[in-house]
Amino acid sequence: MALRHAVLAALLDEELSGYQLAKAFDMGVANFWHALPQQLYAELTRLEKEGLVAGREVVQDTRPNKRLFRVTGGGLAELERFAAEAAKPSFIRDDLLVKVQAADHLDPGDLIARLAERAAFSEAKAEQFEALLEKMRGDRAEGEFLLHGERIGPYLTCRRGLDFERANRDWCREVIAVLRARSAV
Amino acid sequence: MALRHAVLAALLDEELSGYQLAKAFDMGVANFWHALPQQLYAELTRLEKEGLVAGREVVQDTRPNKRLFRVTGGGLAELERFAAEAAKPSFIRDDLLVKVQAADHLDPGDLIARLAERAAFSEAKAEQFEALLEKMRGDRAEGEFLLHGERIGPYLTCRRGLDFERANRDWCREVIAVLRARSAV
């Protein structure tokens, strides 16, 4: 159950509402975890009950009221504990890879269409990540920022996300090229 | 529910028992999916009930008997259907990334230890994949194999797995270097 830890990690730098957190999980946090809003609200409720985050009601006149959450000392301790235990090895789990595995027995046209979709998606994601990275490091050079910046955690995970999406995009294009070349023969 | 499709894809080229399938899911298939033996036996039972795979009993005198499964016409049709529908975008979901996201608030020593573990793990995985790729393409050059080989699906997914693990390894090493440099300041 690392969703709870992903939530804690995302709340470390900013006080966020469930709604804002859901947005974060669609952007920056998406580099390392994914969750739907419903899961996040549920997790925040649990975390608050356990004292790992603290919420405070913010009354807004022009919009619906919201609850902002921040990580408590207990929450930070829980993250420390989590960071100290061995991380489970991660693996790709991807529909598209399953389809390519079966490529020799399937219609290449369908496959090429899926690969092209994914290449475009990964390209767009990569651009988002690049923009995020630029925003985080400001006008500093990357080396300088990584050595002296205050919040490098999100930057480093975003870098991993960027490389991942670029690799996805390149792989999709290579597979498309291979399938096309074989069809042409 | 793509586990069923991962199982079908894995059974396309070879007739396998549940036990052998579990081994495949620990090696080659691990490039795109992961599952425990229990899940595989359960899935095979379901697939057989739906007529997507067919099992046959093989009596062995020296070992316990086993059931070998192959994909039926219905199973292949199901894979075709699956390949034609849009693939869900995949995302990294990784404990280690969660930990790095929180890096600015945690003990760097713990983190560096986890990163070093992962780098070693990814390095080992990458070597396994390299060996698998060599085995698959035999003495042919890669370009030649991809153009004229018979079973390129598993090769292409393995290539993706190799790149993924190499990227993991490199990223871990970079993060370690950054954390060390900041500690030294």
Place this chain on the structure above:
DNA sequence: TATGAGTAGTCACCTATCTGACTATCATGG
């Protein structure tokens, strides 16, 4: 003046996946 998009959040259910314990038999090494 509807209509849709954005903000903010909740409920109920379902299914996928993981954990841990279990039964067998045979082969190998110490």
Place this chain on the structure above:
DNA sequence: CCATGATAGTCAGATAGGTGACTACTCATA
């Protein structure tokens, strides 16, 4: 002769994660 590991498979139960439907208010725009 006993322990270990490989082969081959099963069951029960827990938890994580996903799906779909829903409320309610405000703002912009067509």
